[in-house]
Amino acid sequence: MTDSILEVRDIHTFIGQFHILEGVSVSVPVGSITVLLGRNGAGKTTTLRSIMGLTPPARGQILFDGKNIAGKHPHAIAQLGIGYVPEHRAIFRELTVHENLRIAERKRGDLARKADFIFELFPDLKRLIDLPGGNLSGGQQQMLAVARALVPDNRLLLIDEPSEGLAPVIIEQLMAAISRLAESSSVLLVEQNFRVASRLAQQYVIIEEGQSPAAGKIDALVQDAALVQRYLGVA
Amino acid sequence: MARTNRSSLIAILVIIGGLIAVAFVNSNSLGNFGITLLSGLFQGMLLFLVASGLSIVFGLMDVLNFAQGAYFMVGAYVAYDAQHAGGLIDLTQAIPDPNLRFPVAVILAVIVGALLGVILERGLLRPLYARPVFQLVLTFGVALVMAEIIKFIWTTTPYSWTEVFGVRESFFELFGQRFSTYRLFVVGMGIVLIILIALLLRRSRIGIIIRAGVEDREMVQSLGINVQTVFTLVFTLGCAIAALGGAVAAPFLGASTTIGDIFLLQAIAVVVLGGMGSYEGTAIGSVMVGLAVAVAQDAAIGTSFAALPSITPMLLLILVLLLRPSGLFGNAR
Amino acid sequence: MAVTPRKTGWLQGNGWLLVLLALLILFPFIVGALTDSSPYGVARGDRMIMRGESVRWQSVLIEVYILAILTMSYNLLFGFTGVISFGHALFFGTASYLFGLALEFTEMDTGLAIVVGAVAAIVVCGLLGLLIGLVTLRLKGVYFAIFTLAVAEMFFIFLGRWQLTRAEDGFAITDLPAWLDPTQSRLSFYYLALVLAVLTFLFIRRLVNSPTGAVFQAIRENEDRAQSLGYNTLNYKLFSIVIAGMLAGVAGLLQVMLNKKVGPELLSVGYTVDPLLMTIIGGVGTLGGPIIGAAGLHLLDVFFRDRELVLGSMTIDIANIWALLLGVIFILAVIVFPYGVIGTWRRWQARALRKR
Numbered sequence: 001m002t003d004s005i006l007e008v009r010d011i012h013t014f015i016g017q018f019h020i021l022e023g024v025s026v027s028v029p030v031g032s033i034t035v036l037l038g039r040n041g042a043g044k045t046t047t048l049r050s051i052m053g054l055t056p057p058a059r060g061q062i063l064f065d066g067k068n069i070a071g072k073h074p075h076a077i078a079q080l081g082i083g084y085v086p087e088h089r090a091i092f093r094e095l096t097v098h099e100n101l102r103i104a105e106r107k108r109g110d111l112a113r114k115a116d117f118i119f120e121l122f123p124d125l126k127r128l129i130d131l132p133g134g135n136l137s138g139g140q141q142q143m144l145a146v147a148r149a150l151v152p153d154n155r156l157l158l159i160d161e162p163s164e165g166l167a168p169v170i171i172e173q174l175m176a177a178i179s180r181l182a183e184s185s186s187v188l189l190v191e192q193n194f195r196v197a198s199r200l201a202q203q204y205v206i207i208e209e210g211q212s213p214a215a216g217k218i219d220a221l222v223q224d225a226a227l228v229q230r231y232l233g234v235a
Numbered sequence: 236m237a238r239t240n241r242s243s244l245i246a247i248l249v250i251i252g253g254l255i256a257v258a259f260v261n262s263n264s265l266g267n268f269g270i271t272l273l274s275g276l277f278q279g280m281l282l283f284l285v286a287s288g289l290s291i292v293f294g295l296m297d298v299l300n301f302a303q304g305a306y307f308m309v310g311a312y313v314a315y316d317a318q319h320a321g322g323l324i325d326l327t328q329a330i331p332d333p334n335l336r337f338p339v340a341v342i343l344a345v346i347v348g349a350l351l352g353v354i355l356e357r358g359l360l361r362p363l364y365a366r367p368v369f370q371l372v373l374t375f376g377v378a379l380v381m382a383e384i385i386k387f388i389w390t391t392t393p394y395s396w397t398e399v400f401g402v403r404e405s406f407f408e409l410f411g412q413r414f415s416t417y418r419l420f421v422v423g424m425g426i427v428l429i430i431l432i433a434l435l436l437r438r439s440r441i442g443i444i445i446r447a448g449v450e451d452r453e454m455v456q457s458l459g460i461n462v463q464t465v466f467t468l469v470f471t472l473g474c475a476i477a478a479l480g481g482a483v484a485a486p487f488l489g490a491s492t493t494i495g496d497i498f499l500l501q502a503i504a505v506v507v508l509g510g511m512g513s514y515e516g517t518a519i520g521s522v523m524v525g526l527a528v529a530v531a532q533d534a535a536i537g538t539s540f541a542a543l544p545s546i547t548p549m550l551l552l553i554l555v556l557l558l559r560p561s562g563l564f565g566n567a568r
Numbered sequence: 569m570a571v572t573p574r575k576t577g578w579l580q581g582n583g584w585l586l587v588l589l590a591l592l593i594l595f596p597f598i599v600g601a602l603t604d605s606s607p608y609g610v611a612r613g614d615r616m617i618m619r620g621e622s623v624r625w626q627s628v629l630i631e632v633y634i635l636a637i638l639t640m641s642y643n644l645l646f647g648f649t650g651v652i653s654f655g656h657a658l659f660f661g662t663a664s665y666l667f668g669l670a671l672e673f674t675e676m677d678t679g680l681a682i683v684v685g686a687v688a689a690i691v692v693c694g695l696l697g698l699l700i701g702l703v704t705l706r707l708k709g710v711y712f713a714i715f716t717l718a719v720a721e722m723f724f725i726f727l728g729r730w731q732l733t734r735a736e737d738g739f740a741i742t743d744l745p746a747w748l749d750p751t752q753s754r755l756s757f758y759y760l761a762l763v764l765a766v767l768t769f770l771f772i773r774r775l776v777n778s779p780t781g782a783v784f785q786a787i788r789e790n791e792d793r794a795q796s797l798g799y800n801t802l803n804y805k806l807f808s809i810v811i812a813g814m815l816a817g818v819a820g821l822l823q824v825m826l827n828k829k830v831g832p833e834l835l836s837v838g839y840t841v842d843p844l845l846m847t848i849i850g851g852v853g854t855l856g857g858p859i860i861g862a863a864g865l866h867l868l869d870v871f872f873r874d875r876e877l878v879l880g881s882m883t884i885d886i887a888n889i890w891a892l893l894l895g896v897i898f899i900l901a902v903i904v905f906p907y908g909v910i911g912t913w914r915r916w917q918a919r920a921l922r923k924r
């Protein structure tokens with residue numbers, strides 16, 4: 001337990017009067033990738049948003065480094081060292097690539113220190129540096145979104161469906177990058193593509209109807225066709 | 236903003252070109268034409284001072300600050316009061332030279348505007364971010380209260396500026412006409428401000444945050460930036476600039492309880508026709524509406540269309556919205 | 569906020585309402601009896617002079633009914649559909665002018681002019697709402713608010729300078745039949761205003777509880793959701809604004825008849841602020857809220873208008889600071905009292921129930 005960087009304990013989240021999360025628990029061990037699996041509308045995005053404080057949970061605990069962060073403002077949560085890559089490539093379309101990266105600085109000089117690392121992972125971005133984000137292709141936007149989370153020193157990255165709607169080649173490149181990230185920080189990933197997810201992650205948590213009925217080592221899940229069939233509908 | 240639509244550029248050129256052509260045809264001499272042009276730019280710059288805050292605050296915070304006109308009015312009253320003998324603030328003893336007193340009066344007005352801005356944002360708006368419709372209603376109420384408080388302090392009788400000071404009284408000659416140096420000074424100041432704000436938005440970190448916040452406030456927060464602080468800053472700046480507008484307008488327009496409403500309505504027309512939340516749109520829209528009003532004022536002289544200048548901004552607004560429903564640079568959905 | 573159907577008789581369900589209605593019907597006579605004055609006024613020769621306490625109080629309540637109709641129409645749009653207008657005075661004033669123009673500036677005989685004027689006024693109000701809605705309702709909500717404000721102010725400025733209708737002075741209505749003329753027969757006008765207010769209330773209640781009303785409220789809660797459920801929300805919003813515009817027009821007609829005068833002040837921002845304020849104070853999106861708000865604020869206004877506040881050596885004329893007081897109440901209501909009288913009462917009740 002003590003080597004978990006993130007411990008989500010039985011959180012309940014409401015959006016308006018809708019009870020969306022009805023007891024979700026997630027544990028992310030230090031220095032590894034944990035994937036949230038589940039059907040569309042199960043509550044994966046809401047789990048990440050609850051951790052970020054964007055939809056604060058009404059009940060339950062979120063321990064980051066052992067300290068409860070539930071109820072803090074999103075900016076305060078981010079400053080603890082959590083980077084968020086939302087679904088649908090939420091980059092700033094009107095800002096240039098450079099501005100998109102610069103706005104993510106938490107300390108002066110963050111970008112300068114990380115630039116080499118970022119451009120090594122995503123060489124395309126260097127070429128596009130002065131283009132507005134809106135002019136990038138889907139894959140380039142997704143890379144920018146991930147790159148943006150790498151600018152400050154984050155110890156945990158929350159990444160929501162990075163492969164959605166992208167070509168297989170691009171997915172390969174992104175996944176390679178994400179597995180390299182896990183060398184320096186822990187990752188909580190949402191990924192619909194079970195094949196991709198199972199290659200990348202070490203742990204899984206199933207999200208189903210606002211709850212987390214199953215969790216464990218990804219290897220065990222790959223063996224257990226029945227479980228996969230039951231929660232994910234794929235074999 | 237980088238991808239300016241071709242059709243909106245054409246619309247802008249046609250409207251501004253048309254206005255200038257009408258002004259030219261309508262005036263019999265180059266001198267008269269120059270006067271109309273200067274008057275249009277003067278009004279356009281005053282409008283910009285109200286509209287820029289309105290537009291940026293709306294873009295960033297989704298709050299349409301209906302009290303913006305009231306801040307303009309407060310600026311006018313404070314500057315008037317500080318410049319003239321008597322009243323709440325009497326600086327005639329401390330600074331006998333009226334030329335020196337005027338900048339102090341303007342700065343005082345800006346400070347009061349900024350203070351009232353902080354109070355409104357921190358004290359009243361902040362609790363309501365979850366209920367945007369009520370924010371709209373609230374600023375509407377604040378505008379009413381500010382007008383009433385001003386009536387209470389300074390009565391309802393309009394003040395016309397009587398203090399004589401250098402810039403205001405000086406003229407220069409061109410094409411056989413006398414032009415007011417003060418108007419030229421306000422136009423110059425407006426242009427400098429337009430450029431300064433543009434630089435702030437383009438180059439500084441806070442500018443990048445503001446532009447990013449206009450697009451996606453939540454994402455900005457998720458990057459570890461406290462948007463609340465940015466909100467307060469931007470809102471306060473908007474109010475201070477509006478007060479600056481009132482202060483520099485006062486030597487020509489005096490101070491009255493309706494001055495804010497007039498500018499607010501015109502500024503709203505500017506912001507909407509420029510495209511809400513678009514800085515370029517606001518700057519261009521201000522000039523456009525200012526020119527249109529000046530042309531209409533000329534055209535209305537000696538005719539029975541006395542109301543023409545006051546409804547011109549609305550007519551222009553309706554025209555633009557019919558052509559481009561979300562304004563010249565806007566994305567309204 | 570869902571309306572739960574209750575299986576009680578109509579009479580039982582409307583008990584309070586009927587008692588209130590009976591009181592209001594009898595009101596001129598009750599006041600008359602209490603103050604020993606005639607609800608018909610004072611006879612002088614073969615004419616009735618409109619004097620006395622009963623007649624005076626009838627005027628006060630007529631004003632309440634007019635404001636209540638205006639506020640109910642505002643609440644239909646703002647409270648039930650979630651569309652905010654800052655130019656409701658536009659409908660109120662436009663109806664007044666059209667009615668006044670028909671009566672005073674056409675050759676029609678009085679009866680015809682009244683019918684034509686009233687029908688034209690209400691139809692035009694509906695069309696005006698439709699037009700403004702078509703231009704703006706597709707966009708974000710503020711566009712509608714701004715546009716209504718702009719159009720209302722434009723008409724206000726224009727009418728203030730239009731020589732035909734005597735610019736700022738406005739013009740008087742001279743040509744009303746006795747039963748419609750409050751200066752000749754206050755009592756019949758009292759009942760007319762009461763009937764129209766009650767009809768407006770019943771109509772809005774019916775509408776709000778209908779499937780259409782349910783969609784209105786769905787739009788208020790979350791327009792995108794309502795749209796994704798397959799409703800054409802634009803059409804529903806247009807419907808709401810047309811109805812609201814027409815009802816505000818009805819209030820405008822009554823106002824003209826009551827004061828027998830038409831002027832640009834009927835389009836002033838005051839006639840937008842009043843219903844807005846009364847809606848918020850009474851309770852946004854409740855059926856009774858607008859009535860409580862209109863009655864409460866107007867009666868307070870009447871009561872305080874000519875009083876003085878003595879603070880030590882200072883005497884403050886309340887009339888002078890009334891607008892300021894209203895503004896402060898406005899702000900407080902928005903911030904600390906956001907559910908209005910009715911909403912707060914319901915919450916309080918719900919809490920008491922939970923404790924039991």
Ligand SMILES: Nc1ncnc2c1ncn2[C@@H]1O[C@H](COP(=O)(O)OP(=O)(O)O)[C@@H](O)[C@H]1O
Nearest residue numbers: 015018020038039040041042043044045046047
């Ligand atoms: N703003 C909202 N209002 C109402 N329901 C919502 C809202 N956002 C999400 N939901 C609901 O919450 C559930 C979980 O959504 P989400 O977390 O996005 O699922 P996932 O990411 O697993 O696909 C869904 O049923 C969705 O319909």
Ligand SMILES: [Mg+2]
Nearest residue numbers: 044045046087
């Ligand atoms: Mg999702």
